[in-house]
Ligand SMILES: Nc1ncnc2c1ncn2[C@@H]1O[C@H](COP(=O)(O)OP(=O)(O)OP(=O)(O)O)[C@@H](O)[C@H]1O
């Protein structure tokens with residue numbers, strides 16, 4: 001599904017604070033699987049996810065998404081691919097404060113120009129799925145951690161992405177909520193979605209749902225996991 | 228109702244009101260023509276030269292008749308204590324003599 | 327097509343939700359900006375209406391006015407000058423005018439005294455403008471006491487009040503007979519305030535005016551064209567009020583633009599980052615900012631223009647009254663004819679809505695071009 005070929009990512013290239021975050025890294029991510037990235041802090045998990053999700057470009061190397069080379073595409077196309085293919089769940093949830101839950105969920109779909117009523121129906125459906133329908137009109141800052149997390153997941157799903165990318169999704173959750181999150185991921189996997197999770201939480205990479213654990217250290221893959 | 232629809236409604240009514248104002252102004256201006264003619268007749272009959280906008284100083288009461296330049300004269304742009312003096316531009320006669 | 331409209335509606339929806347979060351601040355912005363539009367609009371409507379009105383009603387003003395100057399000041403002119411002017415070829419008629427000012431300590435107001443040609447008055451009669459009638463509470467049949475140049479009181483009977491419709495011309499007028507005028511001010515039979523000249527061929531007005539000054543070097547000649555031109559340019563952009571209000575508006579705008587350009591708040595930057603991360607393009611973000619500017623400035627524009635219209639044409643330009651009235655107590659109660667045009671409104675639009683919107687978009691440009699992956703590190 002996604003293939004990384006000799007990817008290098010250098011931050012602040014050519015400056016004294018130059019930092020090589022990823023060294024010649026190659027990886028193939030299969031479709032319909034749950035892949036977990038793990039490794040110590042600073043090992044490059046987030047960096048790798050942002051490259052996989054077309055949020056950033058590698059300094060060198062190629063990324064092939066569904067047989068299409070995407071590293072050299074202009075921003076517009078990249079954004080278009082990104083919003084149709086990937087749904088992101090961020091560590092800090094990154095919801096917009098002061099705006100209602102349902103609007104937060106609909107936000108990624110706004111630029112696509114979908115009719116408002118179908119969009120609203122879709123967002124309501126997602127909120128129902130996560131037991132949040134009664135909170136649709138509430139402001140996000142009033143939500144509990146678990147509710148905020150589920151809102152963030154609903155938002156990641158609103159454009160029907162094939163791939164879900166989650167960066168440290170359980171960092172702010174207790175054990176029960178973390179389990180709940182992994183249960184949701186299981187359902188997605190059952191629906192045939194491809195899932196990428198970066199986490200140092202053992203609860204995640206030891207979970208039954210995860211098919212493959214990729215271990216990283218210092219910008220390199222030290223164990224690409226059994227496929 | 229969507230928020231954006233509310234906004235369009237607001238802008239739409241603003242535009243309608245503006246259009247109404249323009250049309251209304253047009254008709255009032257037309258209806259005022261006899262009145263303007265009447266005022267023009269007053270000017271002609273009394274031999275008036277200026278609008279009575281301000282009565283506090285003679286150079287703002289009779290703007291077109293104000294004195295020509297000479298030191299310390301009462302010129303509309305001179306710094307003075309009459310508020311209206313700062314409002315008006317100097318009369319055409321004065322400007323002409325500057326050219 | 328449908329999609330791009332729907333997209334703009336969606337983005338506008340979000341913009342409004344977003345603005346609503348800080349409704350206090352945004353309302354304050356709308357209020358300030360409405361005031362700016364209102365002031366600019368008021369000045370514009372007022373000056374334009376006055377110009378148009380003056381151009382129509384002052385068309386009947388004397389063709390040439392000849393005034394004597396002494397030491398740079400307007401002085402009484404000898405009536406004998408009229409013969410010398412009559413001798414100039416092309417002059418049809420010369421008439422002497424008597425007019426002047428009278429400061430009334432009772433009403434604390436200045437009146438313009440004038441001897442009309444067309445109205446017959448006996449020596450103790452006057453006709454007063456509606457403004458005088460209002461300030462002094464005198465009506466038809468009342469008497470007014472004025473003091474002559476040498477301190478004697480004279481009783482004058484109000485024969486009539488000038489029509490209130492013409493207050494913009496005649497509010498402070500007091501029409502009096504020639505004898506009454508001369509008695510009041512001590513002007514001798516040999517002098518007049520100035521002379522008016524009628525010319526046979528209107529095209530020759532400037533030539534004849536020049537000839538008059540040539541013949542009588544201690545005089546000046548004011549032509550009808552010059553009077554009309556005076557009112558055409560009376561409130562040009564260098565004029566006091568224009569400068570004051572423009573400066574105010576520009577200042578308000580600069581403060582605002584500076585505030586914006588000083589950078590978006592960290593919160594705003596974060597939000598733009600999030601939008602980019604969840605799939606908004608740079609142009610989508612800029613469109614949102616465009617709507618943000620439009621919502622504030624369009625609202626202000628409509629409110630300001632409509633308020634300005636009612637201020638000028640239905641409330642006698644009340645806010646300009648203090649400055650026009652100045653230290654005087656007499657202010658004409660006039661209703662201007664609403665000469666407004668789509669052109670004026672377009673100008674107002676371009677000077678208010680466009681700069682505001684641009685000033686909203688430009689600072690967002692940098693924030694909108696950040697890489698979306700930054701969001702993963704918030
Ligand atoms: N924009 C940047 N400029 C410079 N260095 C950066 C930048 N972004 C990331 N880095 C560096 O790259 C390295 C990898 O960062 P990354 O966030 O990918 O690590 P991580 O594995 O996700 O760590 P964690 O588990 O703590 O989230 C870190 O040392 C980080 O300091």
Ligand SMILES: [Mg+2]
Nearest residue numbers: 045046047167
């Ligand atoms: Mg990380």
